Amino acid sequence: MKETFAKKPQQGESWDVIIIGSGPAALTSAIYTTRGAASTLIIGGEVWGGQLMLTTTVDNFPGFPQGILGPKLMGEMRAQAERFGAEFLGENATDVDFSKKPFEVIAAGKVYLGKSIIIATGAETKWLDVPGLKKLIGRGVSSCAPCDAAFFKDKKVVVVGGGDSAMEEAVTLTKYATEVTIIHRRDEFRASAAMQQKVKENPKIKILWNTEVTEVIGEQKLEKLKLKSNYDNSTSEFPVDGLFVAIGHVPSTQIFGGKIELDEKGYVKRFWDEKIGGYKTATNVQGVFVSGDVHDYQYKQAVTAAGFGCMAAMDAIKYLGELKD
Ligand code: NAP
Secondary structure (H helix, E strand, O other): OOOOOOOOOOOOOOEEEEEEOOOHHHHHHHHHHHHOOOOEEEEOOOOOOHHHHHOOEEOOOOOOOOOEEHHHHHHHHHHHHHHOOOEEEOOOEEEEEOOOOOEEEEEOOEEEEEEEEEEOOOEEEOOOOOOOOHHHEOOOEEOOHHHHHHHHOOOEEEEEOOOHHHHHHHHHHOOOOOEEEEEOOOOOOOOOHHHHHHHHHOOOEEEEOOEEEEEEEOOOOOOEEEEEEOOOOOEEEEEOOEEEEOOOEEEOOHHHOOOOOEOOOOOEOOOOOHHHOOOOOEOOOOOEEEOHHHOOOOOOOHHHHHHHHHHHHHHHHHHHHHHHO
């Protein structure tokens, strides 16, 4: 049953909040903005739901002791947002204009007006571009140790990468796996000294320097990796149960370039400024807020994205209240 607290704007009027994105951050924002009586449009994309639509069982989202399938969890979040009157548009946002108020978001050639905006477009995992990998995602290949480490109890796993994420993934995996091998293409890590030390002190972690994965092999599940040495170009095979790819993420900020401040890696920058209301999810444009993995490269979890979604919604509602004063 629908319980709508805000009137849908008529043609030419503005939405109180336009949310761009449709993962846990976006949908949590919508649950809060609609319940805060703000008319809310979610521009959710042609392919909606974010990274959880590509996973199987999610065991680390609170409230589901037996786990829940990723797409089912996203369907429930969307239904919850729609129950309170959020309007969902299954189109891609292709452009924005944040230089005028109301703000403009373009999707499928139409202009949508918003008094405030929440950017929640997320980030995509960077996968290795090697044969065999894509078909084994979820069947031994993963990009999230906190989500999947428990499936590799007493197994042998590999982590690819040399940054903080790879170090963190490797340490997390040692709680379950018997052996964790970090494979890195160079002879030094770019991770922080503290993270490197944790890895080097852990007896379960081995490191293969100057090595690249060139093929991922397995029928129903991952069986082995083909490796190439960057010392002498020699090749070898490496039998393994799990492959964790930790070579970074790409934030989905292509349409925001030049429109909002991004950091050097393309993530949206947050500006926590007491002078403009102390909004923790503010961007450099007043009235435009951000939540989830599109600004958070550290935690990258569904539950933290949802938490940021709640914060951005509460900030947007406070901002809308101040507009009326
Ligand atoms: P990152 O720092 O960009 O590191 C990516 C790693 O993957 C690099 O070592 C890179 O190798 C390797 N790599 C990239 N493309 C590759 C390819 N095609 N094949 C093989 N290796 C490849 O990414 P990240 O580790 O995800 O970290 C992203 C940001 O989040 C960083 O600023 C990091 O400090 C931060 N972070 C912080 C924490 C924390 O504070 N707890 C935890 C996680 C992440 P090269 O070194 O050769 O370029």
